[in-house]
Amino acid sequence: MEIINVEGIVLKSVKYNESSKILNILTKEYGLIGVMAKGALKPKSTLRVVSENFTYANFQISYKKDKISTLLEGDTIDYFINIKSDLEKYSYLNYLSELTYNVYKESENNEIYDLFKNAVLKIEEGYDPKVITNIVEIKYLDYLGIGLYLDGCVVCQKTSVSTISLSKGGFVCAMHKGNDKEYLANTIKMIRGYYYVDISKISDLKIKKEVIDEIDEFLTLYYREYTGLYLKSKKFLKEVK
Numbered sequence: 586m587e588i589i590n591v592e593g594i595v596l597k598s599v600k601y602n603e604s605s606k607i608l609n610i611l612t613k614e615y616g617l618i619g620v621m622a623k624g625a626l627k628p629k630s631t632l633r634v635v636s637e638n639f640t641y642a643n644f645q646i647s648y649k650k651d652k653i654s655t656l657l658e659g660d661t662i663d664y665f666i667n668i669k670s671d672l673e674k675y676s677y678l679n680y681l682s683e684l685t686y687n688v689y690k691e692s693e694n695n696e697i698y699d700l701f702k703n704a705v706l707k708i709e710e711g712y713d714p715k716v717i718t719n720i721v722e723i724k725y726l727d728y729l730g731i732g733l734y735l736d737g738c739v740v741c742q743k744t745s746v747s748t749i750s751l752s753k754g755g756f757v758c759a760m761h762k763g764n765d766k767e768y769l770a771n772t773i774k775m776i777r778g779y780y781y782v783d784i785s786k787i788s789d790l791k792i793k794k795e796v797i798d799e800i801d802e803f804l805t806l807y808y809r810e811y812t813g814l815y816l817k818s819k820k821f822l823k824e825v826k
């Protein structure tokens with residue numbers, strides 16, 4: 586057992602007995618940590634606020650690797666006030682958290698923390714939550730082992746491509762497109778942009794609605810077809826929209 590100070594975000598929390606909670610905190614250095622927040626449900630507990638879902642804070646934790654650790658204290662970095670006051674944005678955060686939890690469990694890759702954190706910060710700053718979420722989704726595919734091939738035709742590597750193929754998992758040229766749906770040329774260009782963009786450096790997002798919607802449609806179908814993830818929060822997101 587050691588005392589650690591670590592930045593993280595609460596992805597999930599469940600009630601444990603009358604007054605406590607168990608949190609799943611995603612961190613960069615220690616990955617996903619299971620943490621007991623003793624007494625966090627008591628009105629006067631100092632752990633109450635920092636034990637809420639989606640808390641982004643510096644946590645002090647009595648750390649036990651591969652066991653339940655204990656939360657000692659937390660110091661909130663950002664309350665995500667804009668997200669929490671907007672049902673649509675909040676639904677995206679809810680979905681992104683559930684997705685991140687699942688992707689982390691599958692890959693245990695510590696790069697996921699920054700991807701997730703930067704995405705949430707951009708949504709909080711006011712960028713389109715659908716675009717930001719799609720950017721994260723496309724990047725997460727690599728960690729799920731089903732990344733899209735976006736540097737040419739997935740079959741012949743020719744660089745002039747004509748659409749993106751659900752069944753082949755990437756761009757295809759005119760010769761190899763078969764029965765694949767024709768997406769807009771801008772959709773093809775932007776989807777590659779989504780994949781390569783550094784989320785923390787996004788400063789303007791001027792994308793046509795039809796392009797945004799096509800990318801969202803493609804990714805929704807691709808996730809449904811290949812990830813085996815059925816997330817309650819995704820269903821809820823659809824209902825909110």
Ligand SMILES: [Zn+2]
Binds near residue numbers: 739740743760
């Ligand atoms: Zn080809």
